[in-house]
Amino acid sequence: MTKNVHVKIDEMKTNAGLIKNLELSIGKVVNDNYTEPMGPTPMPSVTALRDWDMKLLTKYKAFYMPDCDSCCLCTFGKCDLTAGKRGACGIDIEAQSSRIVMIACAIGAACHSAHSRHLVHHLIEKYGRRFPLDIGGLNIKVEAPITRLVTGIKPETLGDLDEVLAYVEEQITQILAVAHTGQEASALDFESKAMHVGMCDHVGMEVGDIAQISALGYPKADPEAPLVKLGIGSVERSKPVIMCIGHNVVPSVGIIDYAKETKVDDKIEVVGLCCTSHDMTRYYNRARIVGPISWELRFIRAGLADVVVLDEQCIRTDVAEEAAKVNTPVIAASEKNCVGFKNRTNDDTNTIVEDLVSGKVKGVLILDPEKVGEVAVRVVQKVAPARKRMSALPTPEELVEIAKTCRQCKQCQRNCPQDFAIPPALKAAATGDISLLTDLYEVCIGCGRCESACPQKIKIHSLIVKAGEKTMYAEDNLCRVGRGAIQDTEIRNVGSPIVLGEIPGIVALVGCSNYPKGGKDVYDIAREFASRRYIVVLSGCSAMSAGSYRNEDGKTIWEEFPGGFEAGGVCNVGSCVSNSHIAGAAIKVANIFAKRSLRGNYEEIADYIHNRLGAVGLAWGAYSQKAAAIAAGFWRLGVPVVVGPHGSKYRRTLMGRKEDPKNWEVIDARTGETVNVGPTPEHLFAITETKEECIVEIAKLCMRPNDTWKGRSIKLSHYVDLSKRYLGVMPDDLHLFVRTMADVPSTLKDEFTKILAEKNWKETIIPDPTMLPRMVRKMKE
């Protein structure tokens, strides 16, 4: 651990003489509290883990699907790279595709890490460098598993996080440099570097979340974190409403604090969209989660926001224009998103309030979160009565008249990312039948591309929202507040059954809301696996979507299942940066349960996780570069990630070929012999087309070489059952997953016996699996 020491002496008399204006700074004091021996790769450079990456990339080969045939990144271009042509710099489409993957991951990592850097700066300024990190009291001794694993640092205070972030920032810079024209030539090396920056992204996320958990008093690894209101229908519309959009909670904290100080917190509503809302509720459980990113337009156009506060990430860039149409003032509160507004940070607060209330300005940039709080709270109370919920939505009569102007040119459908059948819905609406538009409300991701393309300038999204208005105001559900990390005791309780396979898997549903057919798929998938006693973990928009539906007893998923990291538990870790706790839990299984050393020991831990821990990540609606970075961090840990059909736009998969036996060889650490363990897991990055396929894929990807016969039997029985239910057939690859007859589920013995005989199956052994030759016999030492 390191500490910064700063001593300043203005004047001191000593025997030696008078000392004046002495300043002494010590950058580091080595703290030997962290006694764990340092592993081989603390603070790994860009290539330090390249060999490990290549093992994974040899097993899981990229299938590239270029989204663009050209490269236009330098003035040599635009270069057409179609089918074997090279660009002026010599690059081919394979390297270019992987270069784009790496750039996406670097953008995502930069985004999370810059968010964390802002949090750390702000919290140090407010609470001091020595403010202790505490993310779970006595329940958590491994406070920062990713940080320890990657950097070898055991952070104890906010100040300790500085050095961790400095490492991450340097690596992101190195990776961005790789993207320059005339640098890296190899697609495989671009892939390795994408994984490197993904790993750094996980560190950056962890830093941000443990800083805010510690300093802002969030729930600390609490499986019973409270339930909060979720959905537009939960907002008390009779009160002035401040809507915060983005991911960085700091301005929202300013708002909540000022509202409390001035005792108006029960007189106004503070609601959030996207991950800011998760973090607001972690700070203040009277805040409301309105919904995922895709609901920005519907909320603003419906006139529900009296003031909009923007922080950073995943914010529509036309929010200010949209808000202006309904007389909603906007406060931009982040350097990353100034919206073109004048910087009023140093202006008199009364003047800013007056300007916004009078409409003299549509928005302001304020980079002081406490001033944001005061301005937002004062403005909202004055603006709300004047706005009277001014809405941009048409009346029912206007809706019909507007729909009549549609010429059925289909440009809306052709520009809809989902290819939804909008023209027939408008045709029906023109006759007074809005049922098809109402159906679209349920599945629309709210991007507004339909409107941009309409030659008649029809505000199609507004029509859809109007048609779905009743549904929208009925959205009154619950979400569990983000709990943060997983307790060490929880890891101890489940470590053995997970690694042995008796808990059939950990399914983490993360990421954004670019869903192919609405958010209910997320609910269905989460509920399916929780009901089967998998451990289900959620975060971000997925946690909101999962909470937006109810079972036959009227309970949300958060009420139906316990919030612990346990078989049949459904945890909400929290916001985007809280995804680090999912990777952290996997790492802690290796450390706490299996006693593997963490410190700077990445390769060994990743090897352990890849071969033993049946964890799968699902980003069903992933759209962002941040989601790409999160996935890349999981890939390097050897954890398979599944995405929905829109994930194909990440331009490549990392897939194994199950029919190739050489693909599935591991080393038996007991003997050093090579053993074929079958396709476990079959893919590192899989793209699925439908919910049904996705569910079966997840069950299959939970299998690991280390599964005991009992664990494999349980996993196979889920795989078979889900395949029969959702695909309508018995899987045709079961012979690849059976090592001994003991693996076969007893209730399916006859069916398996027949299949195994047809496939000429041969029994094999269950090894102590590793991909690292240096691990051989290590277990016996």
Added chain:
Amino acid sequence: MSCEPWQCAEIASTKKANPIQNPEIAVAMMKKAQRPLLIVGSQIVDKYMEGKQAIEYIIDLANASKIPVVATAHMVGEFIKRGYTPASHLNAMEISQRVCDPTWMGLDGKGHPDLVIYVGMPYYMESLILSGLKHFAPDLKTMTIDNMYHVHASWSFPNASLEVWANNLKVMTSKFNEGGN
């Protein structure tokens, strides 16, 4: 009928699909192929023409042409419950990765497909897969028989209405049923 990408942003650079002007041409190319493969995606059950689901037209075509079918997503069960058993069922990316690999010897292990026909996937996903094959399997011929123009295929029908699509599929089926080359 338009030969622009159905989803407007899915544009290509210099190599674009040859439009299939009539279904007889598609049939001729299918008959010419030694080892064709038909890959059918999940949206084949979402579209109805003349009171029938699109999958039923595809089953008719598959029966008439004897071209082996790979069902992607959860479509295998949809085929089976309509009395047709596909040659295989695989994830869309898994089968596409295999057809991209020139050493892959096909579903029956007897040889690599020389014509891969796609139909019924989400447009953007099918577009990306065809892009992958255009770039990395330049010797492989690809065709789409959707009613949406796919710029990255070797051959694609232009954008067309459901009625035209139904007619195209019926004509193709009838041409196979008539026999001959």
